Amino acid sequence: ELKVEQNPLFLSMQEGKNYTIYCNYSTTSDRLYWYRQDPGKSLESLFVLLSNGAVKQEGRLMASLDTKARLSTLHITAAVHDLSATYFCVRGGADGLTFGKGTHLIIQP
Amino acid sequence: GAGVSQSPSNKVTEKGKDVELRCDPISGHTALYWYRQSLGQGLEFLIYFQGNSAPDKSGLPSDRFSAERTGGSVSTLTIQRTQQEDSAVYLCASSLAGTGGATPLHFGNGTRLTVT
Numbered sequence: 001e002l003k004v005e006q007n008p009l010f011l012s013m014q015e016g017k018n019y020t021i022y023c024n025y026s027t028t029s030d031r032l033y034w035y036r037q038d039p040g041k042s043l044e045s046l047f048v049l050l051s052n053g054a055v056k057q058e059g060r061l062m063a064s065l066d067t068k069a070r071l072s073t074l075h076i077t078a079a080v081h082d083l084s085a086t087y088f089c090v091r092g093g094a095d096g097l098t099f100g101k102g103t104h105l106i107i108q109p
Numbered sequence: 110g111a112g113v114s115q116s117p118s119n120k121v122t123e124k125g126k127d128v129e130l131r132c133d134p135i136s137g138h139t140a141l142y143w144y145r146q147s148l149g150q151g152l153e154f155l156i157y158f159q160g161n162s163a164p165d166k167s168g169l170p171s172d173r174f175s176a177e178r179t180g181g182s183v184s185t186l187t188i189q190r191t192q193q194e195d196s197a198v199y200l201c202a203s204s205l206a207g208t209g210g211a212t213p214l215h216f217g218n219g220t221r222l223t224v225t
């Protein structure tokens with residue numbers, strides 16, 4: 001059964017701190033996506049990771065992919081309140097897209 | 110350029126009524142997806158269209174749900190005899206390539222359906 005598990009599902013942190021969200025998937029894939037969703041809004045694409053060892057960075061967010069471990073991480077550096085949102089990882093493959101349940105991130109001033 | 114457009118943005122309907130939700134994908138995008146998101150939950154896959162291929166309907170929860178895509182562009186999701194458990198935000202997304210490609214999905218703002 002295809003599974004995408006995000007950890008943690010809920011995270012409250014203070015501004016200025018660093019943290020990592022983990023995404024494990026059960027079936028081999030060479031594509032992993034990260035999306036952001038603000039409350040009441042739709043999903044916005046953040047990163048597309050296409051190969052083992054891929055690392056992409058945008059501002060305070062950095063995503064990586066280890067296809068051998070079936071693991072992707074989303075690292076937050078020196079968090080700011082504006083990054084409060086729900087973050088979804090999505091495993092992609094010819095067999096379709098599988099969404100994680102999302103990590104609800106709250107960053108407190 | 111224009112993004113994925115969904116209408117209506119909000120729909121309140123009585124139990125037992127039929128509803129139609131519309132999605133206008135980004136021009137040139139061959140793949141179109143419908144998802145459902147309940148309050149505070151993740152996304153539930155409903156249906157996927159890719160070009161002229163037969164749609165993947167494996168996510169439709171019951172035969173009350175159907176969708177079509179006309180001319181490879183606009184899609185309509187129809188829910189017949191709505192039930193209260195159908196209340197959710199229905200999200201449409203499109204992409205340049207299908208699930209075999211590597212392009213991200215572009216999501217619309219969704220239709221919030223409330224069945225009373």
